[in-house]
Amino acid sequence: MDLQLKGKSVIVTAASKGLGKAVAMAFAHEGAHVLIGSRNEATLQSAVTDIKQETGNEQVDYVVCDMKNPKDISGLVEKAVSWNGTVDVLINNAGGPPAGKFMDMGDDDWYHAFELNLLSFIRATRAVVPHMKKQQKGHIVNLASSSIKQTLNNLVLSNTMRPGIVGLAKSLSQELGGDNILINTVGPGTIETDRIAELNQVQAEQQGTTVEAIKWDAQQLVPMKRYGKPEEFAKAILFLASGANTYITGQSLIVDGGLVKSL
Ligand SMILES: NC(=O)c1ccc[n+]([C@@H]2O[C@H](COP(=O)([O-])OP(=O)(O)OC[C@H]3O[C@@H](n4cnc5c(N)ncnc54)[C@H](OP(=O)(O)O)[C@@H]3O)[C@@H](O)[C@H]2O)c1
Numbered sequence: 565m566d567l568q569l570k571g572k573s574v575i576v577t578a579a580s581k582g583l584g585k586a587v588a589m590a591f592a593h594e595g596a597h598v599l600i601g602s603r604n605e606a607t608l609q610s611a612v613t614d615i616k617q618e619t620g621n622e623q624v625d626y627v628v629c630d631m632k633n634p635k636d637i638s639g640l641v642e643k644a645v646s647w648n649g650t651v652d653v654l655i656n657n658a659g660g661p662p663a664g665k666f667m668d669m670g671d672d673d674w675y676h677a678f679e680l681n682l683l684s685f686i687r688a689t690r691a692v693v694p695h696m697k698k699q700q701k702g703h704i705v706n707l708a709s710s711s712i713k714q715t716l717n718n719l720v721l722s723n724t725m726r727p728g729i730v731g732l733a734k735s736l737s738q739e740l741g742g743d744n745i746l747i748n749t750v751g752p753g754t755i756e757t758d759r760i761a762e763l764n765q766v767q768a769e770q771q772g773t774t775v776e777a778i779k780w781d782a783q784q785l786v787p788m789k790r791y792g793k794p795e796e797f798a799k800a801i802l803f804l805a806s807g808a809n810t811y812i813t814g815q816s817l818i819v820d821g822g823l824v825k826s827l
Contacts, residue, residue: 568807601629737814753820
């Protein structure tokens with residue numbers, strides 16, 4: 565299948581490691597011009613080096629971009645436009661919200677999660693849409709969580725903010741379909757990254773057990789009996805954001821090895 569991504573202007577936010585980096589790697593393999601962002605410049609530089617080395621694609625660059633900072637988000641989009649003339653693909657991603665239950669969270673936690681996990685996607689989308697409208701095409705994919713389909717224990721901030729992404733994407737699919745701008749959401753089940761290692765650590769401390777025990781138990785709950793790999797997750801995003809996807813919009817897809825039981 566020709567994904568028609570060669571030379572396309574692609575932005576992947578929060579992409580210095582983990583899922584974002586795997587997604588950026590997948591686009592680079594397809595010959596896209598890939599601009600990645602995150603907060604830590606040293607990690608970004610090393611991610612760009614890794615992606616160039618693995619893919620042989622030299623058209624990979626970075627901008628320091630904290631997804632909580634609106635100026636950083638505009639700067640990222642401006643850099644992509646000055647580099648490539650437009651933005652063809654935006655992949656919205658951000659760091660995960662802290663774990664915890666409802667009574668653990670004060671107003672500051674709620675504002676933080678709103679700004680990091682929902683408002684950031686709104687801001688980045690608002691910045692790219694005029695460019696996509698001008699060229700009458702574009703793909704936006706939001707990287708969310710399986711909490712868009714089934715709540716996760718001890719993650720009330722995720723369970724509340726992530727479904728907002730789905731509402732946003734569905735609304736935008738209605739508003740922007742006529743401009744040939746397609747927007748979808750992909751949620752990871754459990755894909756092995758530092759984020760999962762951190763959550764497992766929190767759980768192990770709470771339950772007075774080892775990270776290995778938490779990990780083993782979690783994997784038994786997955787019908788495929790294993791965590792996913794970042795590159796497996798990235799393939800779903802790659803397709804939805806590619807020129808091969810011409811008619812899927814406003815949808816949510818979970819990549820989870822069968823973990824989530826909701827229909
Ligand atoms: N892995 C999973 O199975 C899973 C499951 C459900 C949901 N998720 C969600 O998917 C997203 C990515 O997860 P991951 O597993 O790839 O996490 P990760 O391995 O911890 O990577 C997080 C990435 O986000 C960047 N980041 C964090 N805060 C940021 C901010 N304020 N602005 C810009 N970049 C920021 C980090 O770079 P810097 O530190 O340089 O900023 C890093 O590149 C998260 O929202 C996570 O909650 C993941």
